[in-house]
Amino acid sequence: MLEYIIKGGKKVEGCIQVSGSKNASLPIIAATILNQGITTLYNVPNIHDTQMMFEILKKLGGKINKKANKIIIDTSKITEYVIPEELMSQMRSSVIIAGALLGKYKRATFSYPGGCDIGPRPIDLHLKAFEKLGINISKNYGKIECFCDKIIGEKIDFEFPSVGATENAILASCLAEGTTVITNAAREPEIIDLQNFLNKMGAKIQGAGSSKIEIEGVKKLKDVNYNIMPDRIEAGTFLCMAAMNSGNIILENANPEHIISVIDKLEETGCKIKTSKNQIELQGPKKLKAVDIKTMPYPGFPTDMQSIFAAMLTTAKGSSIIVENIFENRYKYTQELIRMGAKITVEGKSAIIKGVRRLYGAKVKATDLRGGAALIVAGISAKGTTTVENIEYVLRGYEKLDEKLKTLGIDIKMQKI
Numbered sequence: 024m025l026e027y028i029i030k031g032g033k034k035v036e037g038c039i040q041v042s043g044s045k046n047a048s049l050p051i052i053a054a055t056i057l058n059q060g061i062t063t064l065y066n067v068p069n070i071h072d073t074q075m076m077f078e079i080l081k082k083l084g085g086k087i088n089k090k091a092n093k094i095i096i097d098t099s100k101i102t103e104y105v106i107p108e109e110l111m112s113q114m115r116s117s118v119i120i121a122g123a124l125l126g127k128y129k130r131a132t133f134s135y136p137g138g139c140d141i142g143p144r145p146i147d148l149h150l151k152a153f154e155k156l157g158i159n160i161s162k163n164y165g166k167i168e169c170f171c172d173k174i175i176g177e178k179i180d181f182e183f184p185s186v187g188a189t190e191n192a193i194l195a196s197c198l199a200e201g202t203t204v205i206t207n208a209a210r211e212p213e214i215i216d217l218q219n220f221l222n223k224m225g226a227k228i229q230g231a232g233s234s235k236i237e238i239e240g241v242k243k244l245k246d247v248n249y250n251i252m253p254d255r256i257e258a259g260t261f262l263c264m265a266a267m268n269s270g271n272i273i274l275e276n277a278n279p280e281h282i283i284s285v286i287d288k289l290e291e292t293g294c295k296i297k298t299s300k301n302q303i304e305l306q307g308p309k310k311l312k313a314v315d316i317k318t319m320p321y322p323g324f325p326t327d328m329q330s331i332f333a334a335m336l337t338t339a340k341g342s343s344i345i346v347e348n349i350f351e352n353r354y355k356y357t358q359e360l361i362r363m364g365a366k367i368t369v370e371g372k373s374a375i376i377k378g379v380r381r382l383y384g385a386k387v388k389a390t391d392l393r394g395g396a397a398l399i400v401a402g403i404s405a406k407g408t409t410t411v412e413n414i415e416y417v418l419r420g421y422e423k424l425d426e427k428l429k430t431l432g433i434d435i436k437m438q439k440i
């Protein structure tokens with residue numbers, strides 16, 4: 024097991040390059056199945072979750088060639104359409120592979136996905152979208168078998184703008200006969216990146232980023248190369264680290280347009296923020312002001328920033344109220360912050376945070392990716408030493424994290440126990 028030892032209290036100061044987006048990379052890696060050829064991707068973060076996706080592609084017959092700054096993916100010899108259960112259970116987003124297999128081969132067998140412990144994470148909306156497209160689904164002994172002779176474009180209306188289900192519907196309908204129209208689609212920037220990637224391959228998709236997406240089926244998709252968008256949640260995480268102890272940070276390769284709601288909230292806490300097309304600079308105030316947060320589907324405040332923002336607000340002046348509207352169980356990290364001196368009470372979907380003068384180092388445990396990131400944010404600002412255990416969760420989503428933190432002047436080291 025891996026842990027971080029953080030000697031807190033130092034200001035976060037300096038400049039770092041934000042890595043490529045985990046949540047844009049995963050559906051795009053799945054989408055490389057659709058051209059049954061060669062795809063070259065740039066700016067894919069080297070993290071557990073992208074490596075897992077590569078493992079799945081290899082199990083299906085794909086070939087992965089990692090070079091210095093690019094990944095060459097060859098899906099021309101894919102013959103399998105059964106996603107290995109042991110890999111599915113380790114990562115929820117592997118269900119995205121199903122949409123690509125169905126889009127290309129009209130067959131996919133998989134089990135219910137695993138993922139972070141932030142809620143039941145059902146896939147009913149994914150399966151309803153597949154059924155709408157004429158795909159037969161049979162479930163037995165935890166296995167889901169999907170198959171059809173051909174995929175016919177259809178109207179798909181989502182009762183909830185699910186990111187994964189929207190991505191799966193796009194992947195399954197790219198090569199369909201006719202046009203698919205998705206309404207109440209998720210609007211996240213990662214879906215725009217997926218549309219841009221697929222259209223570069225020759226797909227005919229429009230509307231990503233809005234609630235209505237139209238996919239006109241085409242016969243074939245071609246080989247391409249593509250540069251993955253920056254990771255907006257990594258950018259937001261580093262901004263909160265600097266904001267918490269009046270630090271000063273410059274993020275390069277960061278798109279402020281992707282996190283307007285986070286930037287607005289940081290300015291409300293008293294941070295001074297300057298932005299340009301690919302850069303965000305933040306100066307933290309002497310003392311943060313408390314603010315209220317409600318997580319919502321994009322363009323609302325992102326649920327992935329909830330725990331990280333909460334950690335930052337534990338030493339703000341005043342009380343903050345957080346409402347988590349997306350996942351059912353995304354407050355597990357609060358118990359760990361309370362061990363560091365935070366004053367937080369959780370009541371159903373809400374968490375009330377009463378600002379304290381400062382946090383104190385303690386031994387804490389990460390329970391999921393963004394909850395673990397929140398503990399690191401807290402440890403950087405706390406007085407004394409914080410040990411964050413189970414940081415494997417955090418390394419799923421943040422590339423070269425300790426390297427970047429050391430660049431920013433943080434006293435952090437990784438330890439294997």
Ligand code: EPZ
Nearest residue numbers: 046116144145146147148149185186187188327349350392
């Ligand atoms: C994506 O997860 C992201 N993961 C999550 O980031 C992110 O928190 C989430 O979108 C919301 O923005 C990736 O992109 C790999 P959803 P996803 O389907 O697709 C319910 C991170 O930390 N739902 O939009 O799983 C679901 O239970 C991760 O990087 C159904 O009920 O999110 C949840 O309550 C965590 N039925 C809500 O919708 C379904 O069929 C949002 O889920 C699907 C989802």
